[in-house]
Amino acid sequence: MFLGPYTLLILLVFVASMIIQAYLSSTYKKWGRVRNARGLTGADVARMMLDENGLRDVPVQAVPGNLTDHYDPLKKTVNLSESVFGVPSVGAMAVAAHEVGHALQDKAHMPALVLRSKMAVPLSLGMNLAPWLLLAGFLLKLSGLLWLGVILFGGALIFHLVTLPVEFDASRRALAYLDTRGLNGTAEGHSGAKNVLTAAALTYVAGFAMALAQFLNILSIARSSD
Template structure:
């Protein structure tokens, strides 16, 4: 962590993020033990939703880990964790539909999804350099290095900002599909799916809040170094 005027805000958001992660884990664990009304596994829901949207060539694969589910826009694959691929739970159904939501975004060329994908690799490299540039620049009083670090943090903030509509839209598509096909089966199942997806969405909100606080922190430090 780079200490600055917003350090305590960053720490507060970190604590909030841990609480949100705990909420996600508990929600996923609870609804991962509740069988969905149609007795469909995550893989079956994903395959059905993909086929109904004309994505017959997009495979559904099982990947190791817990909540490691994701859509790969490069390989065009929907990847579900072991706990969702073979399990006919409310949580598995919701997560699978969410990931297919990303596949549909890719099909319709959602601008935010495309931009996020283009930013991912260079941003990953840049964020490894950003703290070093900032600290070396502050220590040696080289303004150019300091502001280069700030710019990288700014791009990270932009990445998290773009991520919000991408994730919210995927969850909207998932809930719309599950409701339209009556796959939840009951008000309880619908509430469970919504709770799992809401908890997941909150983690992205927390990620954006952390990126914003970090940017404010390094920006204030850069301004101070120029005075």
């Protein structure tokens, strides 16, 4: 029912997203096995980076799963997955520093991070409702419901767009810290950390591309239904 002129683009972006996700997994798997120069675990690096930036009250916690790492701006916690928290690898160090990068953004009240945090909950609820609004609007010929669904999809697109500078900046902060403190050690360590962070960044680019393709598709359908 929601097939449109951008359906092929959505399929292509989906395939690309799967390839990027596989690339991230293989990249982290590779560098997650290489011991970093200082023998520091992800938790060690996160704690060090937080303390040196005046964030001693921000806890570093272990969470279940693989690459489930995230910073919680509401609870003010750095959460590291099992493959990062207690592992002294190049990959773990890079991921941990990236998540602390978000904590530093929060401390500095980075506008994009603040906006993303405020958008997260309402957009999550809106995206659960959007498909039903689109379906009802399409079946009942109610343009108001249809366009409300389009607006909610537009909000998701904005969320993904705002996410890009937030994630890129966190990776920039992470790599700069690791290099400045000499934690990457050799050129190989720097390259490994950069590869992990780049692979992770590509997943957010893919997320934005998918949101854009879906929005264009829904927008086209809504226009043709008027």
